[in-house]
Amino acid sequence: MQNYRVAILGCRNRGTAEARAYHAHPRTDIVALCDLVQELLDTLGAEVGVPPSARYRDLDAMMREVQPDIVAIPVGIEFHYPLAMRVLEYGANIEVEKPLCQDLAQADEIIAKAEQKGVRVAVHQQGRVSPYMQAVAQANAAGRIGQVRYIYGSGKGYYGGYGLLDIGTHMLNNMLRFGGHVRSVSGIATTDGHRIGPEDVLEGPRGSGTIAGEHVTATLEFDHNATGTLLQHRFPGVGAASAAYTLEVYGTEGRLVMNASKRVEGAWWLPHPHHLPGGEHGNWQPLDPLYPDHYDPRSPADPADYWFVEEYVRALDEGRDHECSGIEGRHIMEIMLGVFESAVYGRRVDLPQPQRDHPLVRWRREQGAGPPTPMPRDLHEWYAAEDQRLGRA
Ligand SMILES: NC(=O)c1ccc[n+]([C@@H]2O[C@H](COP(=O)([O-])OP(=O)(O)OC[C@H]3O[C@@H](n4cnc5c(N)ncnc54)[C@H](O)[C@@H]3O)[C@@H](O)[C@H]2O)c1
Structure with a gap:
């Protein structure tokens, strides 16, 4: 070859x-x-x-x-x-x-x-092909949780709308591996405790495009007879809740968890469908990460990038x-923009959307507002500008 x-x-x-x-x-x-x-x-x-x-x-x-x-x-x-x-x-x-x-x-x-x-x-x-995801996928393929029925994913505490485009892309891609494609999404986005208005539609940091929502919560309907929840909630600090970066797959007979944060990275299997603290129903068993045979742990290559x-x-x-193909990447864009669309129009959005423009830009225009005011590209400066807008500085 x-x-x-x-x-x-x-x-x-x-x-x-x-x-x-x-x-x-x-x-x-x-x-x-x-x-x-x-x-x-x-x-x-x-x-x-x-x-x-x-x-x-x-x-x-x-x-x-x-x-x-x-x-x-x-x-x-x-x-x-x-x-x-x-x-x-x-x-x-x-x-x-x-x-x-x-x-x-x-x-x-x-x-x-x-x-x-x-x-x-x-x-x-x-993340979708990382060593711990391979372990979770292998356990699922071996039937260790029965039929997948529900999938939970969380970001790591960034400002919700930005987190959706930054960490949400990874998490959604992980979720697709177990649920298949998403048929419909429903989203709720709030800023400073209220439902977002046109003034809360912002230019996102780091070239992310147009975003909205400090806290974003989405319900997903998957092809493979499963539903899911994606949380992108802002925590104090900038991305300070990295331990929240978790995928959980609920099956009819057991559960699988993967945490992708550096501090508590790992994957676990619960041989019961319901978790209760303590006793056999709280007995999560660790799963070993999987690596390609030729991966050398002494190399500077990150194992997920190597995979x-x-x-x-x-x-x-x-x-x-590729498992993380352009088609999957476009579908993930459809989900993320569908969450924004659902949040501002207050209705469930079926995928793929017939309208291919940015729903937040469209909504602001319909509300008589022009394009969002420019914001700093740098993440920390962006947070400071947004906190100032919200009167928190
Ligand atoms: N997959 C992950 O885990 C992960 C983590 C963090 C960031 N990201 C993504 O990585 C991207 C940013 O990467 P970065 O932080 O290294 O970016 P960066 O902006 O720091 O660096 C980009 C480099 O590309 C060069 N460049 C830009 N336009 C060019 C052109 N026309 N010709 C030649 N060179 C050009 C710039 O000079 C710069 O050195 C974003 O898409 C972000 O979402 C992914």
Whole structure:
């Protein structure tokens, strides 16, 4: 089997993490790097063995000269769509950081362009293939909880509407692995204790697009005869409730839990459908994380990112989509924007939505308000500006 030739477009935090995984994997070779900042190119190039001649500042030059099989696009969210479209034009498989893009019209264009070029899209939502998720999926496939009937997911305490697009993307992707696709969503979004109004529709931090709601709660109806709840509730501080970052799968005969926070990371199985503290009904049994045979724990590659690469290699070898495909990524956008749509219009939203524009932008327009006022891109500055707006500064 030939190795896949990989280019990394964007060499800061996430680009470095992804490059480490592709560098460590025996079936992928990093053949080029691209960034606007020379220092980042040189630091990462030295670490993963990409020579100066293959370090690019111009992505078109890189694509023309190197013709990689896979291009990883770990850049700010507002750049996902334009850069994905530019790279797809060259007929390369891509993986984009999460979430796929900012609205459904963009998602449709990305999927259509990939289909036209005959290439694959993956979204870097590595949690779905992480070592503990593999353990939970294996336990479920072995029938250890019977039939899945309900799935609970929580974010890690970011401002709800932003958390939905940031951590909610990962959590929804995890939930889809057990429930299948989502047929309908109902959402409630509150800010400062009241139901959101047009003034609470905001430009989100970190290029996330338009968001709303300090506390967002969603009810999900899955294809596989299950329902679910997704919580994205703001806790004091900025993302200070990372221990809340939990997936729980309820079955007819047992339950599975995975916590993805660094402090209490792990997975557990309860051989009873109902949890009661203490006694046999509180007896959660730990599950061992699963790794690919060739994963070296001494390598700097994060195991979830390594699994993500392993899954892309298997998918391309087998001529199929990645478990975290562009189609899944678009469906997750449909769920997240459906939650916003349900929250502002006060009704259940069936998926996929016929209208592909951003529901919060549409709603503000219908309410006679223009586009939301610009907010700081930096997360901490954004929180400060929002607290000031709410009179809390
Ligand atoms: N999967 C995860 O666990 C996870 C965690 C955190 C963040 N993210 C996602 O990662 C992304 C942000 O990654 P980051 O924090 O490393 O981003 P960043 O903004 O810090 O870095 C992006 C890099 O891309 C480069 N770049 C931008 N446009 C370019 C262009 N046209 N040509 C060449 N280089 C270009 C920039 O110079 C910069 O160095 C977001 O999508 C975010 O949602 C994912």
